[in-house]
Amino acid sequence: MHLISRELTVTWQVKALIIVFLLATARCQIRYSIPEEMRKGSFVGNVAEDLGMDAKRLKSGGARIVSSENSAYVQLDADKGSLLVGEKIDREQLCGQTSPCSLNFEMILTNPMQLHSIVVEVLDVNDNAPSFHEKEMHVEITESALPGTQILQVSATDPDVGINALNGYTLHPTTHFNIKVLSSPNGNKYVKLYLSGALDREKEEKLLLTLTATDGGDPQRSGVMKIHVRVRDTNDNAPVFAQQVFKASVKENMPKGTFIVRLSATDADEGMNGRITYHFEQISSDVAELFSLDENSGDLTVNSAIDYENDKIFEIGVQAKDQGGQSTSTNVIIEVVDVNDNAPLITLTSFSSTIPEDSSIGTTVAIIHVKDIDSGKNGKVDCSVNANMPFMIQSSLKNYFTLVTNGVLNRESAPEYNITFTAVDEGSPPLSTNKTISFKVSDVNDNAPIFELSSYDADVMENNSPGLSVFSVKANDADFGQNARVSYFLIDSELNGSPSSSYVSINAESGVIQAVQSFDYEQIKTITFHVKAQDGGSPPLSSNTTVRLIILDQNDNPPQVLYPVQTAGSVVAEMVPRSADVGYLVTKVVAVDVDSGQNAWLSYKLQKATDRALFEVGSQNGEIRTVRQVTEKDLLKQRLTVIVEDNGQPSRSATVIVNVAVADSFPEVLSEFSDFPHDKDYNGNLTFYLVLALAVVSFLFITCLVVIISVKIYRWRQSRILYHSSLPVIPYYPPRYSDTLGTGTLPHTYNYEVCRTTDSRKSDCKFGRAGSQNVLIMDPSSTGTMQRMQSEKSILDEPDSPLEVSGFVPTFFSYNYVVLFFFSGIAL
Secondary structure, three states: OHHHHHHHHHHHHHHHHHHHHHHHHOOOEEEEEEEOOOOOOOEEEEHHHHHOOOHHHHHHOOOEEOOOOOOOOEEEEOOOOEEEEOOOOOHHHHHOOOOOEEEEEEEEEOOOOEEEEEEEEEEOOOOOOOEEOOOEEEEEEEOOOOOOOEEEEEEEEOOOOHHHOEEEEEEEOOOOEEEEEEEOOOOOEEEEEEEOOOOOOOOOOEEEEEEEEEEOOOOOOEEEEEEEEEEEOOOOOOOEEOOOEEEEEEEOOOOOOOEEEEOOEEOOOOHHHHOEEEEEEOOOHHHHHHEEEOOOOOEEEEOOOOOOOOOOEEEEEEEEEEOOOOEEEEEEEEEEEOOOOOOOEEEEEEEOOEEEOOOOOOOEEEEEEEEOOOOHHHHOEEEEEOOOOOEEEEEOOOOEEEEEEOOOOOOOOOOEEEEEEEEEEOOOOOOEEEEEEEEEEEOOOOOOOEEOOOEEEEEEEOOOOOOOEEEEOOEEOOOOHHHHOOEEEEEOOEEOOEEHHHOEEEOOOOOEEEEOOOOOOOOOOEEEEEEEEEOOOOOOOEEEEEEEEEEEOOOOOOOEEEEOOOOOOOEEEEEEOOOOOOOOEEEEOEEEOOOOHHHHOOEEEEEEEOOOOOEEEOOOOOEEEEOOOOOOOOOOEEEEEEEEEOOOOOOOEEEEEEEEEEOOOHHHHHHHHHOOOOOHHHHHOHHHHHHHHHHHHHHHHHHHHHHHHHHHHHHHHHHHHHHHHOOOOOOOOOOOOOOOOOOOOOOOOOOEEEEOOOOHHHOEEEEOOOOOOOEEEEOOOOOOEEEEOOOOOOOOOOOOOOOOOOOOOOHHHOHHHHHHHHHHHHHO
8 A cells, every 4th residue: 555655646746747847848828719609610719820830830749739628629720720619619508607718728749849828718699598497487465465565586597697697677567566686695686576556356366477587688688487466355345235225115914925125235255255145234123023134145025914004114224244244234115005904083073962953054063083094095085974864074174074064953853863974995995984973953942042951950069168150051042133132130039048149149141150158068958049041132031940059068077976985984895705606796886977978988997906806897887796706815805996987088087996895794794894904003102092083083073064064055055046047957867877788887776766846945866776785884993784775765854955966875964974983083
């Protein structure tokens, strides 16, 4: 290995010495320039002449070109001393982009040895056009891309150099795109394609761009690339309806599913962005029930019955939506076509229930209003009345018809008429309605004034103010002028011993009747008098009428309790055996109200009770009955508070306390009531309380005597006044006192008989006691008991002591009650 290395080193050293020798002997360097693409054998240069030697020297010196990698491109013609093109030279293939492109070789001569350097520069010829890697390109871009967006970057190549190399790029068209030419660090030029304007796929879905690359040669060469741009869709278009407003019509009452109108809309977008569905927009639930909208086809159909009378026109909002979220709206105006489905409606506007028999022809009797809620001919109505009657119908205003007389009326032959109105519309088929009215023909006296009524009844509320106009009478006279002028006069008569003019007065011109005084229903209930109507003829004619004023009751009196009698000195109790069944009649609260009508309708309520579960009171009859079976656990002493109310407005009431003893025998009741609760705090100082009780009892006794004497004197004075007045006393009986079925205020077990003459000092009074009940009147300070049965009757000792109709028995002032009162005070 060392030997081989040494030999190689010696060989390279020898060669290096030879090259140095040759370079030292080289005289000069020759340089030629030729264009590329010259044909083979083309003249390059005269070497001999350029070296300043004879051509023979080249031949004799054995001139030759030293082997070189490029020696095939150039050949030496030694005979002529010229360099010729050995092969067609392609500069781009030979040197590529290297510039300048030169062929370097040496020519060697011998005898003497000479070495000359020859450089042949190959000049570029514009024999290549710029070219792109691809002839066509396809790109996609969304139509929503913003201007300035880079689309692609491309470059062309040109193997030529210098001025023949790639010089620039151009783009056509430049409506939406432009280019920017840039240079790379190695000097190559490339281009970037940018979006310069907004795209609209709906206008131009595909664009063809031509990108041209040019060089600087002469003639200029260029290369072209086709760029196919496809604009991708974005949902930038909302659906558009074919019409701004859709109009349609439909008949009312059409069946479900009837086609009305088809709504159509288009969308310039494609795919899902262009798929449209239809929906109702801002529609009430009532309208939505009437119509149905197919969301795919846009068909609007009837969903339920449509009534023209409710809605004559519909304005429905419809929205078209694509699948990308864009939408648009329109209105659908649907006109409902009327169908004759409603009959005419007759309304009686004005009507005279009576008409004088002397009414002239054309007198209005009634005015009716006829209406048909249908429209057009369906709503036009013709009205008529039944024939063969002295009446006809006239049309006055729109939809109003007047019934007038068309002949002479005679009350004696036809006192009453039944007129039937028939209304028929002009629909197909026509619909009709009938309405019948009845009225009477009033009689007329041709000579004398005739009152409208033979007698008059008028209501006047009691406690009226004097001078109040309570009623008016009217008389008509068929005569003319002065003979028909009617004046009114009050015919003198007596009422309760007084002239009627002291109660009422009448206006001679108007017939208005006025009250002269204030009326009291409890004193007088009706006032009957006569009024005369006299005309102004000569001789005058007149007619009379009767007027009855009915005094109406006011609720100005509270109820009065007749039974049980409330006493202040003794305990009155109703006894109920412990064996009493459910519904046992304990007692009955009897009350009256001097008012009348509903003001005297009494109702009974149980306000308080020791045991509310044991008793109840009848709301209408006041009967107190047991609600359940009496038991041993029930207290012996039961205290009930009953309130009696009338039905007036406002109502008045009275309260009564009923004591009930639940016991089977009188001794049991006596033992219990003897222990009537007293104040136990007096046990501390008995003497003091006895003295105090005696003083109080004495004071009360004297007070009672004074009150009794005052009451007697007052009643005696009243009886004398009533006696001298000669006015009859009208007894008042409470409603249903004689009701034998027990449903009124008193059952059959209670009877009251009141007889009274004008002279109160000769009055007779009879009172009947209950026949089936036991009433206990007990003195709480003693053990004595007095039992009163039905057979007992009260005998009044004082004939001149008047007794009120209320039925209150003044036993309080009897001797027994005075004794009971006295002992009660001692017991305190």
